[in-house]
Amino acid sequence: MKDSNQEEQRPKTTFSAPVVLPALLGLGALLAFCALYPEQAGRIFPSVQAWVVRQFDWFYTVAVSIFLVFLLLLAVSRFGQIRLGPEDAVPDFTFLSWTAMLFAAGMGIGLMYFGVAEPLQHFLKPPTALGGTPAAAKEALQVTFFHWGFHAWSVYGTMGLVLAYFGFRYNLPLTMRSGLYPILRGRINGPIGHGVDAFALVGTIAGIATTLGYGALQLAAGLHLLTGWNTSTAAFRLGIIVVVVGLAGVSAVSGLDKGVRRLSELNLSLALLLLGFVVITGPTVFLLQALAENVGGYLSSLVDLSLRTFAYEPPREQGWFAGWTILYWAWWISWSPFVGMFIARISRGRTIREFIIGVLLVPTAFNLLWMTAFGNGAIWMDSHVANGALAQTASNVDALLFRFFEYLPATRAASWLAVVLIAIFFVTSADSGAFVVDAIGSRGHPRSPVWQRLFWAMVLGLTAMVLLLSGGLKALQALTLVAALPVTLILLMLCYGLWRGLLADQAHSTQDLAPATSFWSGQHWRRRLEQIVHDSTREDVFRFMQATVLPAMHQVSDELRRRGVLADVQHDLDEGATVRLTIPDPELRDFIYGVRIAHRHLPVFTVQDASEDGRAQVFEPTTFFEDGRQGYDIQYLRMEEVIADILRQYERYRSLSANLRTHLLSRAPGHSEPMS
Known part of the structure; x- marks a missing residue:
């Protein structure tokens, strides 16, 4: 009886028209341009991206370092004991479930796509060392750790902490506008706030849809190698997206506590199984030795890596820096509204110190393990077993993971496990993406109807399919990375807003009664x-x-x-x-x-x-x-x-x-x- 009463109380719609309508119009215009004028889009957006990267590489470098230092200072300060919610709030999820959802929503599908490809490509063309040498292998893992370590998660953590703090401590909507409350006050409910959320909504849909498109390409490549099917047709790839979005819709109906949580826990279990398989069947002793040296090199050079801009280096190194590090920083920042909002949604009840330690340390530690096992494993295999065969296919990122499995025992079993894992990551990204997009579009309403989540899942799928058909994935990806520049400015403002909010919080909680x-x-x-x-x-x-x-x-x-x-x-x-x-x-x-x-x-x-x-x-x-x-x-x-x-x-x-x-x-x- 209680459940039926709750369903009766659920509103028919919670759409915020000033946010949703401009966002859908803007997204439709972008998709129409990419579909109708693919050549112009493929030429204009990447050129704008290249200009932004050239002119603002220093800004991205400094900003991402600021985010990391800001979180560390908060963690060790007196503010670390403040709880994300009322003082008697308890976490909604266990630590294991929480970290599993962090991992799945933040970088899971990216690790599957780049776990072999990035270290191997750095090994062949490192920023400073001579390619193909032991020094190149060492540098390859060091910069891979840098791209996937503390700095990446500090971007997600900053956005997530701001949203969680103002959402659960100030009882404001769980959207990006709320982080600007100390600066804008009541104006967050006006055109400025609507504009910020509409911008975040378009960027989130574009980023998730682009990732879904690349995930479909990797799934298709894996199935082709395993089955021999012709998976290069548009119909097959579109079919993959339809199936994934359908499964994501089923999960969305189940709710956050059941659908996303269970999928995330399954993701983590299968990922640990695949990781253990690679470590045990690969060059185990070498991988353990490499892990120790990789972590030591990463930590000892962290400050130098954080602020390195290659200002005194020749153009080759500067090109590497722009094509890798800056693009990664822009990509993490462009994804921060999506991942940050999802992290905030699952972090109610934790203290700021618990949040920061969990977000920075746990996913980073897993990423370092993963990149060592797959990256160092691929480099070792290429040098000792494959005789350079992996290096020759390093540019074919879609199929590279499965090529790597060919040099391990139980190749087909490992490849099928990887396909299943990619598919589940795929579904989890679409599912959690639908939750986040719905939260933005409804201004954080806690009881949105189920059909809205299904609607947004469909929008994500349609966007990915239009991009695949028109060849606009790279163009929209470039536009998403360009959008990271204003998001970076907003993030810095959010840091200032959070600091002011914490000062007010501390003054409020320590105000004694009059003597x-x-x-x-x-x-x-x-x-x-x-x-x-x-x-x-x-x-x-x-x-x-x-x-x-x-x-x-x-x-x-x-x-x-x-x-x-x-x-x-x-x-x-x-x-x-x-x-x-x-x-x-x-x-x-x-x-x-x-x-x-x-x-x-x-x-x-x-x-x-x-x-x-x-x-x-x-x-x-x-x-x-x-x-x-x-x-x-x-x-x-x-x-x-x-x-x-x-x-x-x-x-x-x-x-x-x-x-x-x-x-x-x-x-x-x-x-x-x-x-x-």
Whole structure:
């Protein structure tokens, strides 16, 4: 009965028209241009991409390094203990399920596609070493680690952390506009916010669809090698996309907790199985030795790699840098709205420190293992077994993984396992992509109808099919990478917004109750309420000090003198507006309980308010002490409560004077230490 009631409460649609309509129109225009004018698209978009890479390679390099440093600083700072959600929130998923979904949505299909290809291509044409040498092999794995390691996941982690923090801590929509809330405030609900989300929606669909197209090509190549079928026809490749999108739709209907989670856990299990197979049947000892040296070389050169721009190198190295590192940074950044939003969606309940450590360390560690096993394994096989045959087919990336398996035992079993794994990664990307795109299009609505996820899965499939048919995959990929430039600027703004949000969060959580509340029993509550809602003027505080504070100090002073303790009350209610009770001590610092009039400006809400000279002020009677401790507002206390506060501070003073550990501060300057 509960389930049926929930279904009845689910709205018919949660589409945000100001986001969805411009995004669909923009996407349709891009697809039409790629389909109707493929030659022009294939010429214009890559040339724009090349210009952006040439002019802004330094910017990408610095920005990605900033993201990594920013996350590390947050992890070790006091902000690391802040929870992504209410303080009593618990994670929605176990650590294993969480990391499995991180892996599957972030880079799973990319590892299958480039796990052999990238290290082997770097081995043949490294950035600085001589190709085909041991030095080239070492450098090949070092730069591969760099491209798939901490920096890549810092991009995803930054976007994911911003979205998760403002989504679960500030209860804002789980979309990119929410990260700009500290900067734009209410304007995130206007045209600027709609534009940011529409831009993210187009970029996400284009990036996922491009990946689906390349995944279809790799699946087709693998099936051709295994079965001999003619998989190069457009009909066969389109059929692959139709099947994958259909399976993704079934998973989307099952929900995030069932569909995506179970597929991700299956992905991770099969990936570990395939990884173990390669390590055990390949050159095991060499791979273990290489892993240790690869990790050591990567970590020891991390700073140099992070900021290297090849400014002093010849054009060949600069071309390598632009064609590999910068394109990777642009690709990770262009994918960050998709992966970051998915990571945010599954990370509710974790602390910022847990989030950063998990996102940076766990996927990076797996990537390093994977690239060593497949990359070093392929290089070793090419040099010791294949006699250069793998190197000759290195440019055929679609089939290279399956060519590698030909030099291992149980070739067909390993190849079929790889096909199944690619297919599941394929489905997971489409499934999680549908969830994310639906979240953007509905402004993070938590109860979108199922048909919307199916609609977006269909949009992803149709986009990929149009690109395959028109040959526009490379053109749209180039446009996606160009879009990474404004996304980088937005990411830097999100970092600033997150920092401001965390400062506000920390100030909010550490704001104590007023000291006056420790004495209040609830009596005279109407008078207390009037004081709270009324901003005190200087005259109000002046009257309070005359009528309440000064008589309280005189009563305490008179009682102390009757008991033989010297005490003195001093006041200056004309200019300085100060009163103080002093109890002198020849051996210790004097006890002083003082009250002065302090003032602060009322909060400003506009730039105009901040620039005006006559900003409104609120005045408060604030305590001060001889030892320099920070004072507090006592304006709500009645006379007997002021007396109680004076005695509380005097009792603290007497306790400290009896504590030998505090004598360095408690004793008056010029007096010798007591004999032990």
